[in-house]
Amino acid sequence: MDTVAKHKVVTLEYELYNASGELLEKTGDQPLVYIHGIGQLLPALEAAVEGLSTGDTKEVTLTPEEGFGEYREDQVQRIPRSAFGDEMELEPGMTLYARTEAGDTIPFMILEVTDEDVVADFNHPLAGETLTFKLKVLGIRDATPEELAHGHVHGPEGHAH
Numbered sequence: 001m002d003t004v005a006k007h008k009v010v011t012l013e014y015e016l017y018n019a020s021g022e023l024l025e026k027t028g029d030q031p032l033v034y035i036h037g038i039g040q041l042l043p044a045l046e047a048a049v050e051g052l053s054t055g056d057t058k059e060v061t062l063t064p065e066e067g068f069g070e071y072r073e074d075q076v077q078r079i080p081r082s083a084f085g086d087e088m089e090l091e092p093g094m095t096l097y098a099r100t101e102a103g104d105t106i107p108f109m110i111l112e113v114t115d116e117d118v119v120a121d122f123n124h125p126l127a128g129e130t131l132t133f134k135l136k137v138l139g140i141r142d143a144t145p146e147e148l149a150h151g152h153v154h155g156p157e158g159h160a161h
């Protein structure tokens with residue numbers, strides 16, 4: 001029987017809980033389909049899935065460091081209100097995207113809006129959280145050479161092109 005190993009395409013169902021047992025995310029009808037061993041998942045999560053067979057379930061808890069990092073106060077920044085233009089409606093809780101000099105886009109959440117400033121939080125939304133994944137492996141197959149070359153899954157569950 002196939003087990004999860006490098007370059008297998010794995011279909012994974014999961015529920016994600018925080019430390020207080022609150023459900024943060026679940027795959028539901030749309031399981032995650034990914035190529036194992038090429039860095040598509042958090043390394044600690046990949047390590048937990050490694051070696052499982054179809055039908056196996058597992059519960060794994062990741063520290064903030066293994067997850068999305070510690071919450072860092074220095075990632076909360078004040079940006080002049082004028083940087084956003086007059087047209088833009090800004091409200092606490094909104095997620096916006098900033099472009100870095102390198103051309104990457106990074107999301108941030110607005111915490112506060114004043115006449116002069118916008119307080120922006122660049123921490124990952126799950127930073128500082130201890131995360132528990134309840135996993136179930138739904139399927140395992142070999143990745144095709146084309147999928148490996150592209151670095152993503154093709155077919156009904158993945159990219160169509």
Ligand SMILES: [Zn+2]
Nearest residue numbers: 150152154159
């Ligand atoms: Zn492709």
